[in-house]
Amino acid sequence: MVALGVAVLLAVALVYTSFSASTEALKPSQLLSAAPGTSADLTGRVVKGSVQRRGDSLRFRVADRDDVSKSIPVTYAGTVPDPFRGGREIVLTGTVDDGLFVGERDTLVTKCPSKFSSSNA
Amino acid sequence: MPSVVGSVALALAFLTAIFATVAALLGSRGERRWVDASRRAVYVLCALVTLCVVVLEVAFAGDDFGFEVVQQHSSIDTPPFYKLTAMWSSQEGSLLLWAWILSIAASAALYSTRHKLREVVPYATATMAAVAAFFTGLLLFGKGVDPFATLSPAPADGVGLNPLLRHPSMMIHPPMLYSGYVAFTVPFAFAVGALAARRLDAEWIRSTRRFALIAWAFLGLGLLLGARWSYTELGWGGYWAWDPVENAALMPWLTGTAFLHSIMVQEKRGMLRVWNVSLIVATFSLALLGTFLVRSGVLESIHAFGDSTVGPYILGLIATVLLGSTALIVSRLDDLRSPRRIDSLASREAVFLVNNLLLVALCATIFWGTFFPLISELFTGEKASLAAPWFDQYTTPIGILLVLFTGVGPLLAWRRISWESARRVFLAPLAVAAATATGLALFTDAADSPLALALFAFAAFALTGLAQEFWRGAAARRALAGGSLPAALLAVTSRNRRRYGGYVVHVGIAVLLIGIAASSSFQAKRDLTLRPGESAVVDGRTIVYERPTVETSSEALSFGAVLAVERDGERETTLRPSRRYFRPGGAEAGTISSYFEGEATSEVGLEAGGTSDLWASAAPGIAGVRRRARQADENFRACVGGDPGTPPQCEALSRLMRGAAANPGLRPVALAQIENLQSITAERLARGYLSDDAPATFRVIVDPLVTWIWIGGLIALTGVLIAVWPARRARRAPGRGGELEALKEAKYREIRDAELDHAAGKLSDEDYAILDAELRREAVEILDRERV
Numbered sequence: 001m002v003a004l005g006v007a008v009l010l011a012v013a014l015v016y017t018s019f020s021a022s023t024e025a026l027k028p029s030q031l032l033s034a035a036p037g038t039s040a041d042l043t044g045r046v047v048k049g050s051v052q053r054r055g056d057s058l059r060f061r062v063a064d065r066d067d068v069s070k071s072i073p074v075t076y077a078g079t080v081p082d083p084f085r086g087g088r089e090i091v092l093t094g095t096v097d098d099g100l101f102v103g104e105r106d107t108l109v110t111k112c113p114s115k116f117s118s119s120n121a
Numbered sequence: 122m123p124s125v126v127g128s129v130a131l132a133l134a135f136l137t138a139i140f141a142t143v144a145a146l147l148g149s150r151g152e153r154r155w156v157d158a159s160r161r162a163v164y165v166l167c168a169l170v171t172l173c174v175v176v177l178e179v180a181f182a183g184d185d186f187g188f189e190v191v192q193q194h195s196s197i198d199t200p201p202f203y204k205l206t207a208m209w210s211s212q213e214g215s216l217l218l219w220a221w222i223l224s225i226a227a228s229a230a231l232y233s234t235r236h237k238l239r240e241v242v243p244y245a246t247a248t249m250a251a252v253a254a255f256f257t258g259l260l261l262f263g264k265g266v267d268p269f270a271t272l273s274p275a276p277a278d279g280v281g282l283n284p285l286l287r288h289p290s291m292m293i294h295p296p297m298l299y300s301g302y303v304a305f306t307v308p309f310a311f312a313v314g315a316l317a318a319r320r321l322d323a324e325w326i327r328s329t330r331r332f333a334l335i336a337w338a339f340l341g342l343g344l345l346l347g348a349r350w351s352y353t354e355l356g357w358g359g360y361w362a363w364d365p366v367e368n369a370a371l372m373p374w375l376t377g378t379a380f381l382h383s384i385m386v387q388e389k390r391g392m393l394r395v396w397n398v399s400l401i402v403a404t405f406s407l408a409l410l411g412t413f414l415v416r417s418g419v420l421e422s423i424h425a426f427g428d429s430t431v432g433p434y435i436l437g438l439i440a441t442v443l444l445g446s447t448a449l450i451v452s453r454l455d456d457l458r459s460p461r462r463i464d465s466l467a468s469r470e471a472v473f474l475v476n477n478l479l480l481v482a483l484c485a486t487i488f489w490g491t492f493f494p495l496i497s498e499l500f501t502g503e504k505a506s507l508a509a510p511w512f513d514q515y516t517t518p519i520g521i522l523l524v525l526f527t528g529v530g531p532l533l534a535w536r537r538i539s540w541e542s543a544r545r546v547f548l549a550p551l552a553v554a555a556a557t558a559t560g561l562a563l564f565t566d567a568a569d570s571p572l573a574l575a576l577f578a579f580a581a582f583a584l585t586g587l588a589q590e591f592w593r594g595a596a597a598r599r600a601l602a603g604g605s606l607p608a609a610l611l612a613v614t615s616r617n618r619r620r621y622g623g624y625v626v627h628v629g630i631a632v633l634l635i636g637i638a639a640s641s642s643f644q645a646k647r648d649l650t651l652r653p654g655e656s657a658v659v660d661g662r663t664i665v666y667e668r669p670t671v672e673t674s675s676e677a678l679s680f681g682a683v684l685a686v687e688r689d690g691e692r693e694t695t696l697r698p699s700r701r702y703f704r705p706g707g708a709e710a711g712t713i714s715s716y717f718e719g720e721a722t723s724e725v726g727l728e729a730g731g732t733s734d735l736w737a738s739a740a741p742g743i744a745g746v747r748r749r750a751r752q753a754d755e756n757f758r759a760c761v762g763g764d765p766g767t768p769p770q771c772e773a774l775s776r777l778m779r780g781a782a783a784n785p786g787l788r789p790v791a792l793a794q795i796e797n798l799q800s801i802t803a804e805r806l807a808r809g810y811l812s813d814d815a816p817a818t819f820r821v822i823v824d825p826l827v828t829w830i831w832i833g834g835l836i837a838l839t840g841v842l843i844a845v846w847p848a849r850r851a852r853r854a855p856g857r858g859g860e861l862e863a864l865k866e867a868k869y870r871e872i873r874d875a876e877l878d879h880a881a882g883k884l885s886d887e888d889y890a891i892l893d894a895e896l897r898r899e900a901v902e903i904l905d906r907e908r909v
Contacts, residue, residue, distance in 0.1 A: 003478055006482075007482070014486060014490075014515070018496075018507055021507060021510075022505035022511075024503045025494070025504045041506060081356065082723050085720075093508075
């Protein structure tokens with residue numbers, strides 16, 4: 001009985017905290033039309049040849065995974081994972097500010113070009 | 122030709138697995154003939170799948186690019202070690218690995234139970250053979266996963282292995298994880314067999330306990346190797362990120378841990394039967410889910426696995442396993458009911474139950490967090506994800522409670538503990554825990570993190586309790602047989618491997634958790650941008666960027682730094698972090714600039730120590746190098762084009778190029794010439810970095826006690842080895858009455874256990890007298906059965 005009660009409590013806590021703590025994952029095309037100040041996890045593909053280093057920060061464009069024509073400019077400062085480069089898929093937490101996506105420090109995640117993916121990814 | 126051998130062996134393996142399933146089911150009606158046939162079929166299956174693996178490995182070793190899988194995942198330049206391990210970097214290769222490990226584990230399990238569990242084994246064989254049929258069938262009929270697909274004509278070279286994965290632990294990590302996943306099939310299959318045959322005593326557990334323990338150890342080792350790789354090879358300095366794929370391997374490990382504890386309650390007390398079969402079903406399903414997550418792409422993970430065609434099939438298998446097992450458990454509920462109840466909350470079984478609930482709660486939390494993107498998409502239409510802080514807020518407190526109960530469990534006796542005995546065994550651990558907490562709070566800044574302080578105190582409690590167990594066990598042995606203390610310690614351990622092996626595992630886990638708590642709570646991390654000669658202070662140490670370094674090899678250009686670490690004016694150590702830019706191949710090559718834009722990996726500068734690790738990664742400022750590379754590319758173009766004003770050597774080159782344009786036969790020569798020139802130029806440009814005086818960005822981390830994570834893991838592994846090592850008596854060839862023999866052994870062990878508990882002060886004289894009499898009566902009953 002006690003165990004059951006604790007389990008229910010844990011379940012309620014999980015549901016409650018997860019919906020309030022999570023951030024939405026949005027594609028560049030969705031972010032382009034988002035209200036200024038929207039915070040989100042940006043997911044998409046880094047446009048090849050768009051990566052520029054400006055002092056401490058990086059500027060690049062991120063496009064929809066399936067549609068390269070829709071892309072948003074991004075600025076980011078912080079650690080850059082090893083696999084980061086043009087053409088790779090990334091996830092970055094941040095906010096939209098005047099058509100520019102400002103990434104939070106050290107939140108850039110680059111997907112591993114894993115052994116399990118096709119070699120030309 | 123070899124590919125035909127492989128294909129035929131695979132097809133035969135599939136048919137053999139089907140035959141073994143059918144024969145085992147026929148044998149379940151009582152015909153020994155069919156049972157023997159099914160067991161031998163599993164041995165044959167193992168031989169056939171081994172042949173498939175050998176064919177593929179020979180192809181990898183011999184650069185046979187006629188095999189599509191070899192061409193896609195290896196190349197002539199790939200070092201030999203990576204050629205042999207490249208097999209499981211492919212989808213088809215890793216599925217074959219699954220089938221191979223399964224066939225080995227199934228053969229071992231059936232060999233060791235050939236004289237036991239007559240009613241259970243046929244169903245268990247059928248279950249394992251059916252899973253083997255699933256995986257061999259998947260390889261045979263699945264789209265795009267034929268390991269023996271050929272390319273004609275065979276290409277001259279292969280694509281090669283991704284540079285990021287060229288790390289020894291990355292090659293050992295997948296087979297370790299897989300061995301863990303797969304070995305859980307054995308206890309699962311025997312649980313199904315026990316349910317189907319209604320033989321729900323603890324015999325199926327006794328027969329498969331070793332497999333469960335080995336599976337657990339492999340899975341743990343796989344997790345540890347993955348963490349180690351992340352720490353030393355990826356430039357971010359962490360070892361765990363709550364990534365879906367990490368979680369997928371952790372979840373079955375947690376339920377497996379719970380299973381290993383709760384089966385002891387069934388062995389000793391005949392309780393928790395429904396719980397045990399449910400746990401092993403959950404563990405096996407989670408292991409399959411781990412395989413599925415890696416193979417599908419349903420979750421956003423840093424491991425971007427290719428969308429594959431095999432995902433839905435594995436999902437189908439998980440659904441079958443869950444539905445079938447649940448139906449089986451529900452239909453056997455009457456047989457599963459235990460005649461006994463828990464006597465007292467202050468007993469080992471009660472603590473095991475609490476630890477089980479905590480482990481399952483931890484697993485459920487991680488499950489929810491891992492699959493939250495799918496859950497949220499279902500309810501809100503948006504894929505939303507949860508980050509590490511969300512996981513931490515649940516896993517940290519649950520983990521701390523687990524450490525507490527890890528400490529309490531071994532101190533309690535089965536059934537109940539008297540007030541008097543409790544005082545005796547808890548006194549020292551409680552005193553040490555209190556002293557540790559006070560000492561840390563007074564003399565260090567551990568109090569800044571109350572949760573970490575609690576963990577340290579609980580870990581001190583657990584470690585003292587374990588030390589006391591060893592001490593009292595050895596003392597009891599000495600009282601009985603004399604000898605020196607170390608000899609007594611050795612004797613008592615080797616005579617009670619399960620118990621003391623388990624204690625060693627607990628020591629390892631406590632040490633590992635201390636390492637995790639310290640390194641995650643008290644880490645000092647700074648990002649610095651320095652020019653050569655400049656310095657900065659991190660956590661009381663001065664980091665001096667002494668000079669840049671450049672290394673060139675046929676594989677990569679590497680830009681690094683020499684960092685001097687000084688403390689109180691004295692040089693403590695030197696760190697040499699660097700970043701390697703791998704030379705591009707194929708379509709990405711063509712310009713000198715491309716040499717600096719390819720795949721790059723961090724080589725971490727690491728000074729590991731007992732109290733703390735110094736960790737540094739570097740992001741060199743190679744903007745100058747790149748600018749000169751672009752300039753060189755332009756010059757090169759002008760040179761080849763024969764533009765006016767270019768040096769005289771250009772003329773020869775430009776003639777060669779014009780010749781190649783007209784005569785395709787000359788092209789390879791011209792290309793080789795250009796590649797050679799570009800390579801030399803790139804190396805010269807790279808060396809220019811030394812005199813650039815360019816700023817580089819460093820991440821420097823001072824990570825306390827992180828080494829103890831790896832040491833704790835090794836201690837735990839040693840404990841597992843002690844626990845699974847066969848006792849000398851058991852190595853005797855089992856006769857026909859193997860099962861009764863095992864039952865007798867188990868009862869004797871219980872009597873010895875009670876003796877030890879009494880000697881260690883956990884059982885009061887009165888309780889011991891009652892328990893001992895009861896156990897001896899049960900032992901006599903078994904002996905009577907043997908005489909019949």
